[in-house]
Amino acid sequence: GVGMDVVKRTMDELRGTIDxxxxxxxxxxxxxxxxxxxxxxxxxxxRVGKARYTIPLSSVEECVELPPAAEKNGNGRxxxxxxGSLVPFLRLRELFGTTTPxxxxxxxxxxxxxxxxxxxxxxxxxxxxxxxxxxxxxxxSTVDTFSGATILGDGTVALILxxxxxxxxxxxxxxxxxxxxxxxxx
Numbered sequence: 265g266v267g268m269d270v271v272k273r274t275m276d277e278l279r280g281t282i283d284x285x286x287x288x289x290x291x292x293x294x295x296x297x298x299x300x301x302x303x304x305x306x307x308x309x310x311r312v313g314k315a316r317y318t319i320p321l322s323s324v325e326e327c328v329e330l331p332p333a334a335e336k337n338g339n340g341r342x343x344x345x346x347x348g349s350l351v352p353f354l355r356l357r358e359l360f361g362t363t364t365p366x367x368x369x370x371x372x373x374x375x376x377x378x379x380x381x382x383x384x385x386x387x388x389x390x391x392x393x394x395x396x397x398x399x400x401x402x403x404x405s406t407v408d409t410f411s412g413a414t415i416l417g418d419g420t421v422a423l424i425l426x427x428x429x430x431x432x433x434x435x436x437x438x439x440x441x442x443x444x445x446x447x448x449x450x
Contacts, residue, residue, distance in 0.1 A: 280296060280297055280298040281296075281297045282294065282296055282297075283295040283297070303396065303397040304396050304397070305321070305394070305395050305397060306320070306321040306322070306392060307319060307320055307321055307392065307394070307395040308320075309389075309390040309391055309416075310371075310373065310384075310388065311387050311388040311390055312356045312386050313357060313360070313364040314362075315423075316390065316416065316420065317423050317424070317425050318414055318422050318423070319375060319424075319425050319427065320424070320425075320427055323375045323377065323427040324374070325381065327371055327372065327374070328344070328346070328371070328383075329372070330344075330353075330369070330370040330371065330385055334353075342354070342355065343438075346374060346381075346383075351374060351383050352382055352435065352437060353372055353382060353383030353384065353434070354384055354385065354430060354434050355385045356384055356385055357385070357387070359409070367387040370385050370386065371386050371388065371389050372386075373389070375427045375430070375431060376431065377427060377428050377431045377432075382430060382431045382434030382435065383434075384430065395422075397412045397413075397414060397424060398413050398415070399412050400412060400413060408429045409425065409426055409429055409430065410424060410425060410426055411426040
């Protein structure tokens with residue numbers, strides 16, 4: 265009827281398709297197929313070394329500058345004191361094996377999943393953008409650090425960070441190294 269006509273027009277505008285299969289006495293099956301490019305998220309574009317990455321904005325709590333005292337903390341325990349609670353942080357330069365020299369003033373993006381929080385140290389915050397999510401190939405299905413990729417306006421690719429995995433990894437690292445750092449960083 266009229267309702268399906270509206271659905272068909274909307275699907276055509278989205279470049280999707282509708283398949284309707286009906287069998288007497290067995291009911292009707294309606295299949296809607298939408299293009300993958302409809303997976304759009306708001307993201308924060310960051311730079312680590314020469315590479316750019318996208319962090320889903322829904323997971324970002326806040327951004328702070330990495331204190332100089334945290335730069336000198338070489339005992340393997342990386343914590344920041346954020347409003348009275350200690351938050352472990354991961355240096356993405358080390359995690360990704362970046363060899364280019366780091367920025368003088370690095371930033372920490374505090375991300376969370378549920379009640380767990382972790383800081384991600386990046387060289388530069390480039391800004392917010394709407395990101396079209398492209399899935400990774402089957403060859404990359406075992407890489408847990410990234411949930412997908414996106415093509416930026418200049419044609420380069422930015423990998424989308426899997427915040428759930430990074431938060432779990434940061435919390436696991438925190439529990440292995442002990443819950444109290446040797447020195448507090450303000």
